[in-house]
Amino acid sequence: MSGVDGLKAAALLFVAAIFQVSIFSQARVLGGEPDILLVTLVAVALLRGSMFGAVGGFFGGLLVDTATLSKLGLTSLVLTLAGYWIGRYGETTGRDRVHAPFLSVAVTTVLYAFGVLIVLFVLGEPAPAGPMVRGLVPSIVLNLVLTAPVYWLVRRLLRPLDHGDYATEVQLLG
């Protein structure tokens, strides 16, 4: 892992955040909306681990909150936890598994939606659970459609790490 990787990840997340607020948030299908920032974050976290996931989630969320003039820290909080959790999954169980990006995106879409809902509810802000639940399945499908191209692109820019970068013990084949 190097500073170049950090710059590449930052550039990817920046572009994803801008695209999310300006383009993807209006692409509504059956009440659901694709979240390219979340998909990109999942790809970065899976390929570069929990630290990249957490820091990327924080700054990605901060960009979204700044661009939309929303409450600062709201999206950051949920994306930081999502990025960290997926990063840990990528470092451990999800390592080398082909289905890992798809599974991660599906699970994170659900957890992210409920996470934002819970934070809004706790803060006493309007938390429309009905539209969120109705749009959840379409959102998962849309995010899964985005997963393959986004993961491919992120993997091209951020080459997967050696196993040695994750663990210090001697690895046997498999």
Place this chain on the structure above:
Amino acid sequence: MASRDRTARVAVLGTSVQRSRNERRPSRGRTAHIRRVVLLGLVLLALVLLTVSFRSPTGGALHDAQGYGASVLRPFQVAAERVARPFRDAYDYVSGLTGAKAENKKLHREVRQLRAQYVANLAAASQLAEFKALLHFEELKTFPKNFRPVNTTVISFPGTFAQQVTIAAGSSSGLRINTPVVTADGLIGRVTNVTPHTAQVTLLSDPQSSVPAVDVTHHISGLIRRGPRGTFDLDRVPKEAIVKKGDVIVTRGTVDRRLPDYYPYGIPIGTVLSASPSDIATFLTVQVTPYARFDQLDAVAALVPKK
């Protein structure tokens, strides 16, 4: 305990590799510790930002910093919106073709009706001006005469949780908190947060929005709130009031000078879809179809009062 500079033997190939000193990695325990500290730090920072942001949502140092950040991001958002526009226009064009013939017929019928109404209104308007002059009638700012439109584009769109959009004009163009925002069709909302070059508009479809409105045909006042399936409700209308399907609903404007309304009189909101009394409801149930298309917001105008 074995030294970190030990020779690592790869079990399968049976070769030995000397791990150099500068490839030394922190121990697993230390890495895990750093990881947790970073996570905790970021979560705490997010909570601090959230707290400060909630305490002073439209002012203070953090809001100013957010304003500068939004100004920096604005060109990127505008560029992304321009990249997406041809695709959106192509989609709208194709989807518009499907109902074009039926819509054309309907619009021709409307034009005939409106032309007749326009002639009648013209005669009434000339009389009204004379009566006002005779009575030395004083009135507050009216729409659109006393307002200057600041035309701008939408650069971020509403999500699942917030019925808010960001527009590419801010306080440097004269926008303030509570400035009304319209499209060519009608009212869409008001400014709820403003920075020098961008502003956040809370839409009428937000659950917390309510606008004093009036039925111009039957002079019945009420409050416009979000209703079911993309419609609005005209709330607080007494059961004995007469409201009919097709009545035009506009903003009511200021009634008492001491309590000025955010919206001037006369901004079109929509038409009455249905009005029916209910045994259990205290007020008449009036559903309103909005003129503005909240799912196709593109160019909007913020109404800034003329000096």
